[in-house]
Amino acid sequence: MKLQTLKGFRDFLPQEARKRQFVIDALKKVFESYGFEPLETPALEYEEILLGKYGEEGDKLMYRFTDNGKRKVALRYDQTVPLARIVAQYQNALPSPFKRYQIQNVWRAENTQRGRYREFLQCDADIVGVSSSLADAETISLAAKGLEKLGFKKFTILVNDRLVFENVPKETIAIIDKLKKIGEKGVVKALKERGIPNPTSLLKTIISQKPTERLTNTLSCLSELGVQPLFNPALARGLDYYTGLIFEIEIEGYSAGSVCGGGRYDNLIGMFAKKQIPAVGFAFGFDRLMEAMEELNLFPKDITAPITKVLVTIFSPMLKDTSIEVTSIIRINGINTEIYLDENTSLEKQLKYADQKGIPYVIIIGENEAKEDKVTLRDMKTREQKTVPLKDLLNELI
């Protein structure tokens, strides 16, 4: 048997898991500061809830199977369709507007490539039940605040209104979306190949448009909120369910793509409730965020440093109880502390363990120290050590 994970699936060892948790915690805090509340839905749903909601491609990439009870089930593919189910199923129990965030894994049997996985965390925030431009502005402001909270200083928020594409053929949108990638010539060529008439002037008309009145209102609210997006009439976003605002955020110094995308989608959330329910929201690309944080060196020191601040060694089996006692005292004071778990190990080996784990401080309590209620504190970096009364230890550590 080969010891391996499935292609596109990942283990997160402690260092990585802690960094992920840091980003999640920071975003949660920002979401809640705007009054967004957490929501969790199951990993498995009845297949019929999810099937046909993501186009042909989605149905193909979905993890589907028949369970032991002969039910057709599918793994969560995104968090928007489950949100639509929730909104229909609990209509009377939810406030309106319903502002929720959701941070859970989704599964897609994609072709794996750099930065694309089959199990990945989605990080969504949406406002359901209100159609105002102020709601659009709040959404963008929230995304910006999230990035600021993570430490990103320079990023560009590109905005547009899907209304600019109102009079152009639907298939044009996906092509214009590639403008940045393939340039004007590339777009014109692609439009021509699709048989779109007058592609040059069509493109020119689109990129010379001014913000719609609606978008102007949104931008005005955003200005009050201290956020200055960049209007880009060629911004299209691939998905075809958007009905108004669309936006993407790019981080300066990180070129792998936008880390956040969203917009208004007024015809989706009501699909199960069988009525129109306006909605606006966005998703952070969690893996890209992680990568950008790494590249721009934004993880704070205490997240990359070891969890354990102090290792209490055991000088000899006879002195074990003293070491346990000291461990307890340090822990009570809120300092992450390990005790070496084998009393029959040489002090040298115990120090080596601290070194390997990068634990910054080690405490040694020999016979003399024990007699005099003292401990020896060793700084593993400078290799300096000093003997202090037990009661002064905490001051030294804090």
Added chain:
Amino acid sequence: MKLQTLKGFRDFLPQEARKRQFVIDALKKVFESYGFEPLETPALEYEEILLGKYGEEGDKLMYRFTDNGKRKVALRYDQTVPLARIVAQYQNALPSPFKRYQIQNVWRAENTQRGRYREFLQCDADIVGVSSSLADAETISLAAKGLEKLGFKKFTILVNDRLVFENVPKETIAIIDKLKKIGEKGVVKALKERGIPNPTSLLKTIISQKPTERLTNTLSCLSELGVQPLFNPALARGLDYYTGLIFEIEIEGYSAGSVCGGGRYDNLIGMFAKKQIPAVGFAFGFDRLMEAMEELNLFPKDITAPITKVLVTIFSPMLKDTSIEVTSIIRINGINTEIYLDENTSLEKQLKYADQKGIPYVIIIGENEAKEDKVTLRDMKTREQKTVPLKDLLNELI
């Protein structure tokens, strides 16, 4: 189409999701204070990694299927077998001992009943690679600290050593495990039915045993750590992989069963590494913990109170910008704040929204207030309101 979740699967609406997060966060903090580090493994594994590791029953209850690439895959069934894979696969990258915690969902197609679900959170902490009694004691101490952190004041830690069952037939263990449920007579009857000779004296021998030398050492360490378990020679625990210490924790005032169980299992973690790797650990029953917290009323007020502390209303469309500005100022000061998202709504309706969500404070900025750089602050509970200069607002709120 019926809007529903699968049997045994649950949605967690905001109120519930926040309570879950509170418990998770508290436990993480305690785990880390003992130097345990987080680990994440994928939801899906190659079937061969999991199959045959949980007995016949486990294979039957496992969610298994063939993916689009014809791979046989299975959903995570527990966190111990994945841990064994991790330990074998990354042996050289992990510290020894490896102290990890893991809080992820697992899936089991169990018969659903009160408190038993098909998707549920497991909450594990284990020490891998060391066989000392001090490690056993640290494990129990950690579990106790976790419960204390959550606010549980009275609980009983039952401990035993599997060694007491060394000379009795294996099938006896599961029967004796039911002593509390079916009484001595019931156990003797069940033993007799299984054809065990001299059941009465067998039971008497077991329940009159003293702690083993090993367990005495563990209890001595625990006493230094300030933890006093109760020795119970009849404690058996169902699973047959335990090799030494076993323990369970029961909470006073919560009768649905133990909320934590664990022990030493020295022959399991090495299954993929093909060598003996000692291990000790435990799992909290997350759903029972949640239930006990609820019954004993242990959730703190700020978790059951609304996330939003202040709603800034919009008095009229003309005054929208002022309200946005005030919202920004309050948020910068770390107070969770919503702005009402539709400027064309009557103030009455806006107040009703605050009432529905239980938001404690509402801010109203009419024309007079705006002119004088003031705001009116309304306490939604007492229905009292006062007009204060904007610069004094924060003092009022904090």
